[in-house]
Amino acid sequence: MSQAAALPPRPDSATSAASALRAARRIVVKIGSSLLIDAETRRPTRDWLAAVASDLAVLKAEGREVIVVSSGSIALGRGRLPKLGARLEDKQAAASVGQSLLMAAWSEALAPHDLVVGQVLLTRDDTERRRRWLNARATVEALLGHGVIPVVNENDTVATEEIRYGDNDRLAARTAQLARADLLILLSDVDGLYTADPRRDPTAAHLPLIETLSPDILAMGGGANTQAGVGTGGMATKLAAAQIARSAGCATIIASGQTLSPLSAVQAGARATLIAAPDGPMAAYKQWIAGSLSPAGSLTLDGGAVTALKAGKSLLPAGVTAVSGDFEKGDCVRLTDPEGRAVGVGLAAYAADEAVRIRGRRSDEIEAILGYRGASVLIHRDDMVLDER
Numbered sequence: 001m002s003q004a005a006a007l008p009p010r011p012d013s014a015t016s017a018a019s020a021l022r023a024a025r026r027i028v029v030k031i032g033s034s035l036l037i038d039a040e041t042r043r044p045t046r047d048w049l050a051a052v053a054s055d056l057a058v059l060k061a062e063g064r065e066v067i068v069v070s071s072g073s074i075a076l077g078r079g080r081l082p083k084l085g086a087r088l089e090d091k092q093a094a095a096s097v098g099q100s101l102l103m104a105a106w107s108e109a110l111a112p113h114d115l116v117v118g119q120v121l122l123t124r125d126d127t128e129r130r131r132r133w134l135n136a137r138a139t140v141e142a143l144l145g146h147g148v149i150p151v152v153n154e155n156d157t158v159a160t161e162e163i164r165y166g167d168n169d170r171l172a173a174r175t176a177q178l179a180r181a182d183l184l185i186l187l188s189d190v191d192g193l194y195t196a197d198p199r200r201d202p203t204a205a206h207l208p209l210i211e212t213l214s215p216d217i218l219a220m221g222g223g224a225n226t227q228a229g230v231g232t233g234g235m236a237t238k239l240a241a242a243q244i245a246r247s248a249g250c251a252t253i254i255a256s257g258q259t260l261s262p263l264s265a266v267q268a269g270a271r272a273t274l275i276a277a278p279d280g281p282m283a284a285y286k287q288w289i290a291g292s293l294s295p296a297g298s299l300t301l302d303g304g305a306v307t308a309l310k311a312g313k314s315l316l317p318a319g320v321t322a323v324s325g326d327f328e329k330g331d332c333v334r335l336t337d338p339e340g341r342a343v344g345v346g347l348a349a350y351a352a353d354e355a356v357r358i359r360g361r362r363s364d365e366i367e368a369i370l371g372y373r374g375a376s377v378l379i380h381r382d383d384m385v386l387d388e389r
């Protein structure tokens with residue numbers, strides 16, 4: 001078998017946001033524009049930032065590693081250049097100006113705690129293409145290794161619609177996956193998930209613990225929401241993010257950022273929603289597969305195979321159009337769609353040279369081609385972890 005990175009052992013399953021936060025060792029905290037930026041002045045909310053910085057410093061002092069995913073570049077940039085219009089290049093110019101203001105605000109807030117920040121700007125390709133993924137992961141690891149707090153945002157200055165994550169909830173989940181964090185915290189203007197939008201339905205009930213992201217739960221997120229013109233999230237994107245995080249074995253907390261020290265508040269038991277990480281031997285096994293640092297090769301799938309995998313099927317040789325790398329039977333391989341986008345990873349039931357010979361062929365031809373009767377699938381669904389999006 002090739003080098004599968006051992007995931008850090010996960011803490012015992014937490015059943016509340018407070019216990020999940022107390023147990024977490026690598027934490028991604030996502031902070032939305034509406035919390036960071038005063039809607040009237042369009043400047044950073046400095047007192048709030050200072051209080052959050054103290055919270056982060058406490059976590060760091062406890063030996064936890066923290067990554068911040070911070071929105072706000074576009075809103076801050078627009079605050080500084082109010083004449084900018086609505087064209088893509090205006091938004092990108094706003095992001096360019098605002099991103100440096102954003103980093104300055106974080107740097108200033110964390111400096112009194114002797115904490116250094118490192119700017120990490122990602123586009124979707126950085127988490128979907130293997131080489132860039134490994135590169136981004138190595139950078140984040142190096143920053144954490146030096147005690148730095150990475151401050152991540154989408155690279156809005158160059159990202160166009162086709163290559164955007166689109167919202168920072170998803171970006172934060174991808175960051176948690178990339179960094180193999182055990183906890184993702186989404187700070188919002190609401191203290192968790194309710195059975196319906198609490199702004200519209202006063203009878204909506206708060207849900208403190210979600211163990212399975214069933215279609216019923218996902219439907220509670222409704223559509224996207226935009227507050228005061230400075231945000232693009234909404235509950236739907238938070239649930240989508242939690243789903244991505246879960247696929248990487250990471251729990252998610254949705255909590256209110258509207259108090260001065262939101263992280264201490266959660267740790268002390270403030271109301272929040274915990275979306276627990278998956279449990280059980282299969283989840284642990286899949287986590288181990290997903291944590292495999294260096295897949296030894298890759299398989300390109302046709303569109304039909306991608307659809308079949310998403311429907312829970314195993315990968316048949318017939319759906320594979322190309323094989324690359326030099327992997328052995330049982331090695332981890334990366335799966336990509338016809339456009340080269342990552343679909344997931346899995347353990348190959350055949351070595352690379354055999355996979356080359358049986359790709360595109362029917363399962364009942366395998367024996368005649370290889371001269372022995374092997375598995376009827378190239379990757380069994382139990383040996384596969386798909387990227388959720």
Ligand SMILES: Nc1ncnc2c1ncn2[C@@H]1O[C@H](COP(=O)(O)OP(=O)(O)O)[C@@H](O)[C@H]1O
Pocket residue numbers: 032033034187188189190192193194195196197198199220221222225226227231232233234235236
């Ligand atoms: N089921 C739900 N539970 C909680 N909030 C919901 C729900 N459905 C919709 N929402 C809305 O989502 C909002 C949070 O999203 P948003 O303000 O876009 O977040 P952020 O700016 O933090 O990314 C809440 O203020 C609430 O009005």
Ligand SMILES: N[C@@H](CCC(=O)OP(=O)(O)O)C(=O)O
Pocket residue numbers: 031032033034070071072073074075153154156166167168169230231232233234
């Ligand atoms: N990357 C963008 C933020 C996108 C976003 O999702 O914003 P928000 O809903 O405020 O978290 C920016 O920095 O302006």
